[in-house]
Amino acid sequence: MPGTKCGGCGRFISTQDGAKCTKCQEIYHRACVGIPTKSGIAQGWRCPECKKHIARDNRTETPVRGSAQSPSADTNKMTAMADSGEPRSPRAGAEGGLSLASSAPLLGLSVAAETNLQMIVVELRAVREEIKGFRKEMEVEMSRLGAALGVCSARVDGLEARLDVLELRATATTVSSGSCNLDRVVEDLRREINDRDQDLLVNDVEVSNLPETKSENPVHIVKAIGRKLGVNFEDCDIVSAERIGGRQLNVTSSAGPTESRPRPLVVRLARRDLRDKLLTGARVRRGATTDDLDMPGPAQRFFVNERLTKVNRQLFRRARDAASLLKWRFVWTKQGRIFARREPGDKAQRIRTEEDFSRIFGTEIEMA
Template identity: 65%
Template sequence: MPGAKCGGCGRFISTLEGAKCGKCQMVYHRVCVGVPTKANVALNWRCPECKKNVVRDNRPDTPVRGSIQSPTKEAEEDPAAEATSTPSNFGASSRAEVSTVELSPVTGSDLGQIMKELRALREDIHMFRREMEVEMAELKSTLGTCNTRIDSLEARVDVLEMQASSVSATSVDRVVEELRRELNDRDQDLLSNDIEVSNLPEHKAENTAHIVLAIGRKLGVAIEGRDIVSAERVGGRQLNVSGPTGATEARPRVVVVRLARRDLRDQLLTSARVRRGATTADLDLPGPAQRFYLNERLTKTNRQLFRRVRDAANLHGWRFVWTKQGRILARRTPADRTQRIRTEEDLSRIFGSANDTA
């Protein structure tokens, strides 16, 4: 009978502990109904609920039932006394009969059954108490573990808060500035094969690659078409007013050239420094001949910084400001030490504060 519950205590019953009623088919623990553990349960065995509903017979050991009681011995021996009894005595005897009917005696077998049930109930209570004590001990152990982990987490949070409070805004700004500097250096490395040619007259349907080849021949550097990865004008068109008529003409945009080899770029830059003052003559460009310039291609950050360095150098009388391999260099006189400028702090340190440099 697996999965059945006891009709008395409501707990699940195993096969060896159960006793099945032959009338109502309810299942009980042997302990709950007072059946010995090793005794065989008869097929016509009745549970306590069915036993109390069995109609009593007239055997001598049958309890007094709630029916009209037989006359007492005194009434049988003295019928005259019964006849001459007053109404008040009659009412008293009636009340006595009613109380006798309600208080039926309990037999020894029923009392023993009740005692057995009480003992079984006490054992169940003790078992439940032991189970609760075990569960409470496990719960206390779990709570202790949780408290320990919470304490460790609070300690770690306190350490992190102390570390966060100790880090000042200045140190954070320093780290951010260092990261920006590293990103700028990486971007500059990507432009190591590029040059910029400025102040070249611009016209429609021009061939920038052909212009670069002509510049190479003019500077004495042998450049072939396969050495040019790309050549194009970049930036937006700029307009300026020139001439007495007040007409507006476009300022030529910069030609950005990417070469296949870095040594070829270095040769062009070196030749441009040697032949300083080269013009657009013999380059098949429209308009009068004018001077053009070759420089390294810089990132936006380095280009802005280079412009500020040149302005500060002109203001403080520094004679030499140039770029090499993407680095900005400056020197007051040929005998002085070369200064490398990477950030605004370097600019302020070398040329003074921002107000003095402006």
Template identity: 50%
Template structure:
């Protein structure tokens, strides 16, 4: 007969199991005390001997859990009678589960309330503290973002006003640019009106060109002589003024002394426009008159009587004559200070007031294309 190593009661060899560990010295245990069912394998050890076996670092060596007090395969003592403690088996690893919740009620056996909460705060309390801190940070961040958004809205509003102002200025400039064309046309029209008025002031003037120029000549006497030759009766009282105008051109290289290369024209202002018209009409009738009967030195040469034009109209008349000759127009003349042109007899008369009219009349699209090429 042997005593059980767990409960201390006698046991027969056929009723118990024997431990092969060195510490127990081949002690016997009740099968119920050590939780053994069925046939026991050879070399079986009790829980106390088994937990004292030296462990190695091999991969197949089981690792003890951090929170376990004994090995899962070892047994531990449960509450029993003071005199006969009962050895029970620890549940297997597959059957082990964490408690679902921590009870805050009073323990019926010990009479303590929330000993775990008082000693170690639970995880959810730490989580709540962290969430509270995060909430405060989010609140501060939200306030900061609201302030930034308010500032951004103010800036956007200011920029929007400035953009509106710039758009109005751009529209104003575009309007002014569109109006500039009108302004240019108005300016051109005003210039033309001033030119017409200046030409109107010369309505009583005539210009006699290609008359030999000599020293100490009397332009008034020359004009009276020309009028008698043309058959127009003039008196000195009908002549307001008569003089040569322009710059004198001399040939300094002449062997006989400086001579006039081209004589200056004589400008005559009459008292009445009718006298001017009579002189011009008679000059056209007697076209080809020369200085043979004017008592002037030198060989006889043709002279011309025309209306007096302003500087701008004189240049425009010269350009019109050159362009008409290139375009094949036969007639270009002036009447009452106006420049007129006609291609051939019977064609309508065209008035020329600017260079644009010259381009439109005499310069064809084909010639413009050839010049651009």
């Protein structure tokens, strides 16, 4: 039976050292199934795997009956019978083969368990070595990280010291110049707001010194003023026309309270070019009066000017007073901006804030 492997240990079996099962036809080493080398093999011999499927009962040939004897005693008995040449019964051979065969799987299991245990030990040792190497690497990295943290900590301390010095300097500078900077910022914001408010009045004009009555029609008055100044207005050209401000009453009159000064008439036109034409006509016909305007009372002079914001109106009034005091000949407004010039040919000076009065008119205006 060359080339055949044992069904128990898996090794090759020679012709003289094999036992064939009569049921599964599997071949085993004699030592694997507990059959002595010099003893014969019983007819109808079955391997331990096939025997364990045989139903057991209380018959005398049941394998359980012979299990009380020790395997070593059966083996010695079979050896003695083989040496003496006595024939042995099939029952004895079967019982001896069963005892030895039943111990073979246990032996194989113990060998396999020992092999697996040795492999586990080897793997655990390898894992232990890897952990040791990893631990050494981590110790090196931790030492490097500690050194780097030390350097970073030193640099942070230096930066904090420099920051403290800069904060002290900034605090000292803020105490000395903080109020000036804040005032400058506030003044800039006020100037920007005033410029934006003035841009919203780009299509408005203000007519002052017009007699005021309760039943007047402001739109009709604006059309009459336009015709007088050479500009014809349609109804769609006038967005709004109304008196603004509070009434100024003269309570010292014996006839009762009377208006000492009429309120200005504010007109918003639909287009900017209409406003420019009306202002140009007012400059050309300087000195126009209320004659031919259907106004009550005697004819009196009226004035058409750009509408200014409250801040610009106050600056314009101060600029005219300063120019009158210091003999400046020209003070005017253009596109909501205030300008002043001392003599013809001089450079025009723009007035935007209170500080511009000292810059333009000098300290004389402050002393006055």
